[in-house]
Amino acid sequence: MNTKAFIIEFSVVFMITFIIASIVSLGWNYFSEGIAECSWGTAFQFALIFGILCPMIYMMRSNR
Numbered sequence: 001m002n003t004k005a006f007i008i009e010f011s012v013v014f015m016i017t018f019i020i021a022s023i024v025s026l027g028w029n030y031f032s033e034g035i036a037e038c039s040w041g042t043a044f045q046f047a048l049i050f051g052i053l054c055p056m057i058y059m060m061r062s063n064r
Helices: 001-035 040-062
Strands: none
Touching: 001 040
16 A cells, blocks of 8 residues: 555544544533534544554555
């Protein structure tokens, strides 16, 4: 996997994870505390971690 493919894969995984983590955070806070508030920091951290790790794991598996 070259750099361009890694950046594209990172961007796709980052955006999907960020959206899903934001929705889950919003729902969790709404149902547990009664306030519809999103935890942007947590969503960003999850997106960053998964955005880096998922393409790296895919790259390592394809090199075998």
